[in-house]
């Protein structure tokens with residue numbers, strides 16, 4: 001069994017054991033509060049035990065709304081030993097470094113999108129997840145929405161239906177291109193021979 005599969009199994013076991021997943025949220029803005037906080041509060045499988053936000057008023061609001069602990073930085077939050085899962089809803093440019101910190105602290109992580117600026121950064125996070133044996137998930141919620149899945153199905157279905165037609169159009173265009181290139185080459189050769197021997 002791969003490390004990722006083991007980590008997923010562990011997370012599922014936590015759910016199956018009817019043990020609440022102790023969750024921390026980094027960032028209490030539009031995403032950390034309005035999306036994750038609002039949802040996690042309603043789902044009995046999760047318990048928000050801590051949040052981190054640099055803004056004091058957002059920390060106070062979280063304490064009132066979730067009855068949890070609140071820290072000014074993610075570093076302080078990650079010093080807790082009881083966290084199973086941490087949601088990374090910090091600013092986009094911090095996603096890679098904070099996700100690596102969460103994994104190094106031994107927690108599963110759900111990271112907000114956009115995940116990173118480039119592939120190398122994603123590779124760094126994957127390497128950290130493999131090393132820690134924890135689940136590293138990206139919050140691409142729309143991909144699971146019925147409307148998105150329907151559009152995806154329709155588009156792939158359309159491509160599948162017209163695959164042979166598209167392939168045959170492509171071949172014809174390519175053939176035309178090759179013929180045009182061959183004609184150009186022939187003209188150039190003919191001109192240079194004529195110039196060399198007859199003019």
Ligand SMILES: NC(=O)c1ccc[n+]([C@@H]2O[C@H](COP(=O)([O-])OP(=O)(O)OC[C@H]3O[C@@H](n4cnc5c(N)ncnc54)[C@H](O)[C@@H]3O)[C@@H](O)[C@H]2O)c1
Nearest residue numbers: 027028029030031052053054073074089090091092112113
């Ligand atoms: N999936 C979605 O549909 C969706 C929707 C909105 C935002 N997002 C993403 O969520 C992320 C956050 O966006 P937002 O709109 O919530 O921003 P926001 O500015 O409203 O909130 C971010 C919060 O994080 C806090 N913060 C940042 N770094 C911190 C740190 N190291 N320690 C503690 N607190 C920290 C800030 O104080 C701020 O309150 C962005 O990456 C954004 O792209 C995704």
